[in-house]
Amino acid sequence: MDIQRLKPHFPWITLLVLVTIVGIADPSFLKPANLLSLAGDIVPLFIMALGLTFAIYIGGIDLSAQSMANMITVVASVYLAPLGIWVAALCILAGFTLGTLSGYLTTRMYVPSFISTLAVGGICFSVAQWLSGNRALNMDATQRNETFGWMIGRTGIVPHELFIAIGLLAICLLIERRTVLGRALKAVGAGELAAAASGLNVARYKILAFAISGGLAAVAGLLFSVKLSGGAPTIANGFLLPAIVAVLVGGTPLTGGVGGVLNTAIGTLIVAVIRASMLYFGIAATQQQMVFGLVLIAAIALTIDRSKLRTVK
Amino acid sequence: GGAARAAISDPAIAWSYRDRASAYWNSVVSGGEAFVESLGKSKDSLVSLINEGSSEKSLADIKAFLAKTGGKCAIACDANDSPNARPVVEAVRDAGAYISTIWNKTDDLHPWDIGDNYVSHMTWSDEKPAEQTARILFDAMGGKGGVVHLGGIAANNPAIERLNGLKNALKDFPDIQLLDAQPADWDTTKGTELMASFLTRFGDKITGVHCANDNIAYGVIEALRAEGIENMPIVAYDGNPEAVKLVMDGKLLATVFTNPHWGGGITAALAYYAATGAFKPSEEPKEHREFYGPTVLVTKKDAADFKAKYLDAVPSYNWKDFWGPSNGQIKYK
Amino acid sequence: MYELKAVEKKFPGVRALKSVDFSISRGEIVGLVGENGAGKSTLMKVIYGAYQPDGGEILIDGKPVRFAGPRDAMERGIGMVFQEQSLITNLSVMENIFLGYEDQFSRFGVVNWKAMAKAAGKQLAKVKLDIDPRTITSSLSFAQRQLVELAKVLTLEERVQGHLVVLLDEPTSVLAEEEVKLLFKLVRELTTRASFIFVSHRMDEVMELSDRIYVMKDGQVVDVVSRGAATPEAIQHKMVGRHVDKEYYREQRQKPYDATKPLVELSGVDLPGRVHDISLTLHAGEVLCLVGTEGSGREAILRTIYGMRTPTKGTLKIKGETVSRLTARGAVERGVGYVPRERKIEGIVAGMNVYENMTLSQMPHYARMGWLDVADERALARKWIGKLAIKASSEYADCGNLSGGNQQKVVLAKWRSGGSDIMLLDHPTRGLDIGAKEDVYDMIREMCDDGVGVVLVADTLEEAIGLSHTIVVIKDGEIQKRFDCVPGSKPTLYDLLHYMI
């Protein structure tokens, strides 16, 4: 009975346990400045995972997120000079539009999101290659600092990325918990046919979920390119799987309707801690991949709330 | 440049690199390990920060390492993608640690602008050696025919330079036509499949193959073997042990050795000795801060010697001779 | 021979079975009745091994047994026909019949399809169903599927030595009259081999078939009656805990509708393959009942009015306004509400709680600029939980865990609370207990008084006759006949059947 009540809190608890374990191994890990900077560094990944949460929450998936971010780093680097701050609008618009395309293909053309988003990712990759002429690009350092410097600075020991992350998380959380959109997405995830029979415009909400996912992937790409002061068609590689893992470890299963953005925040932190623990425990290079997989299985086994999964597929 | 703080005694040493799944990086790390052993430490004291091809992880891991050591560390690093180099070295500078980089950095980033904490950057000018292998290839083709190029990940710097080398050589061989150049992503499987498709498209027109690295060449050789083609002239790059063996067997005309073992050791050594205060980077000339690494062309003629010298028994290097084997200051176009 | 002693079953927040004693002897047909959520299905699932009891014991021939799963139960001769359809539709009929028991036709895991088809043919003959056993199940009608399910359970005859216990959980709710008769005949024939436990909300059927009837309420057995020992009224009283009005279609409350206010007008509507040339009008305060056999096109008409299907020909007017591209959203905005037949799939969202389900169709009413007022939503849910006596622990209860009948009440509350004035009800009382049915009938009358127009696809013909102002008989997608049903001079069953078949 008590376990039942604790279940929704397992992701938190898992995170705390992991932090404690690493903290015992090396107390310096627990220094607030360290923890904050650890959290700050994972923000681009978190923003991408945040977007993915919407796609996964309705029972789909967005595999275009990484290519989207890649493309956006190129777009941002190319158009920062002519557009200035408006390049941000361009990036988000591009992400939103391509996300809408994925959503359209999924809902109206019945292409499973696994395929439609993979394909849209291919389009992004081609655009990125073409636009960049297949090489790494630089932003003009002074212009970057003037336009977007505020994104990556630090106030005291708090990295500014964290403010961005918390802001986006708060917005997404409100959307999820307190708006018609959030409720509709939950209904679509948990019972799409019933949602349709209740007169919800299911297709529109689904498309919107993919569009939000695309838009947030673009924000992730933008922040990342600002951080690196440049872009390249492969520079955001290695984001996708950790972002999916973050969503899943947080407790939003692929079956939809369960979990949410707060879970993703915790999931991302869990991924960050597992990653850092490789260093703190001095795991040998050849063992890191394997240990990561094993710890992941353990973490997922702890965090998912099975009582909410009707069947485990 | 900023002022380095007082010398660090016994800094922790880390190598940040792509992955453990390639002969090239293994060799780099083995050099790093040889270096730490030269300090009387165990191999394990070299920390591996593996970025798995993710710039994001590369930066995050380095920051975590800086935090863990409180900045008392020396880092050798390939930043994975050139734009990633700046945030990495800035983070290292802010933490008061020391870093030496290889391969990836943007052209506008220079150690002397960052300060003593950014000790050095080494890269390999791939254009010249790739041109040399191309010439060897063209000679073997009899100065005429068609050549295909199978490249690395399209946006990677070395991939671009190696293709440029081929193009440079082509200027002197008007009867040789570059049929096509496509990326094979440094990957063996991609290499076979791309080569098979080239065979369909160009058929007998292909009389020579220029590969951006050894792994691709392995794939090309297998694609040709499947067709029963044994004597196609092929050149590659990297000088991995398997490739050197293929050169000795005559299956590969040439490959280029960049001595990753030495590169791995010396990069760590530069960061380490700068950290301990053994030398002060800002007092060194620019050609000691940004320089080319050594390249050794391996052909059938010298493959056996080469193998004996570099592969059978790894030579022991003087890890304080930082610039001996290097190849001059980096030039930007 | 089969006995339960003091069996308990708990779910989070619910004691679904409270110290239940139950027994059945050879060849007996036992009826099981109770209101929605009384615990009938739970009891069946315990017997069948799908749930493990939290207390008490199960005895077969006096010996205690424990079932780890349905398979254990089957091996002891216990089989079940489920309340919800339980055939796997992408498999062939024969595969469904022998699912889990292919060993008899297989060697080293390789199945001999010919042998299986032959054996399946035999089983189908038992239930007098003449179809190719290789047919893919999805192409069968509901009634055929129900018979296939029975055929499947009857494979126990060959497989298990000794006596069988067959559980029938509301097997008749999707069957037409004839099919019910056929089923009853089969059941009686089979009592030589098997005992039956029969769950139904149709009291007349239970009375007709059962030797003994267990009456359940709130997870307890409140009475056991032998055949002929009690009137339906008395049993219903025990089930519901109050008297049930004999006039439960509330004919006395039927008032003439307002013929000057047409709400829905269909004229010449065509849906290829479904319906042809449908013209009808629904007025304020009218109950218009569509009568026809399964597959005659009734559902298609409801869905057209609800905007989930677009007619290829004809016009649809809602409240006098011609709508050409109607969507479900548009229909809801025009005040149309739809209670679908498949409530588990289209009615409620399992995984969402009661208030979330209730406001799903009317979120704009509970939101300002897209922001939801959750307190308001909860208040609404609490009000309707009380009003319809919905058995849910609170407005936070997951609708997926409510019993079938209570789920249906949530769906009705969803539309009624949203103020829909055109209600499309597809089998609204299917699976509801008598008390809940009364509530629904009351609600329909109340709605009419408020000027709501109702298009109804009723569960039984009696229900259709009892409730409606107008009956439209449909056959093969075309309207055959229209009846006016003024109290006192309503058409008879016979009148309707004449046009239906």
Next chain:
Amino acid sequence: MPRILTRENAIRWAPFMVLLALIVLFTAINPSFLSQRNFARIAIAAAPALMVAVGVTFIIVMGSIDLSMEGVVSLTAVLFCFLMLALGGTLASGGWVAIPVILAVGAAIGLVNGFIHVKLKIPSFMASLALGFVGTGAAILLTGGDIVKFNDPTFRALLTWRILGFPLMVYVAGLCLVLAWFIQSHTRLGRYFYAVGGGEELAHASGVRVQHVRMAGFSLAGFFYAIAAILQVAKLGQAESVTGSNFMFMSITSVVVGGVALWGGIGGVWNTLVGVLIVAVINNGMVVIGLPDFLQAAVLGLLVIIAVILSTDRRAVAFVK
């Protein structure tokens, strides 16, 4: 006479038609595409991918997903080479023993995957993804990141020995495909995959041991991944910890393009064959017609989408996710 030109048939054959259309398209642009030699090249590229895709087909038919293929292929390929070398380095010297052993290892890894998924109740997407990491990790640990070359000419006959112009490995893959079809259509286990995919709870209630079926399915998938690993070694003459990379998205894309529904219960290994061929033909054809490299990702994506759109029965599915 049953009608041949029905909607159902049109949709059932749509992937195949797409395949033919692609062949016609590429041939029109470059006639040398349509040659026996090129088909052999496509077949070589497709053979290991087909085995991976067939393995994951069983899982997708069950309504689950398996993302462990990259790790499993890498690990079994590496183990295969090590074992072969340890057994004398040639098939003749007793190295053949390695083949059944590796197949068993593949099946065992699959079983572990299924066990984690079923017993720890972790959705297959996550369980298999994590196990895939473990597999690749184990391959790295074993090789230390190096390449293991294995060049026994008898074994490499799989690549070099041709019958009717196609190398032996193509026939081996074909035989394995027939085996897979037999399992799918004529065995209890195969039908249980469909039962579980069509309605897991219902299958359970009918007495099917769903958990066992799931574990058996993952084990079978692992078995086919091991076949893929052996063919991949035959194709490349080497194994390393990245031998399996790129198989994940590629195989699942192929399976879906061939007309297997991701939500389970629909399609089978013949669909998978067509899907794998479509993807292999596109990959080969894009180079053969000389498409600029930066366009290839987009064109692959577009063609895949078109193939899926054409082969989806929009009337039969209520929605997709």
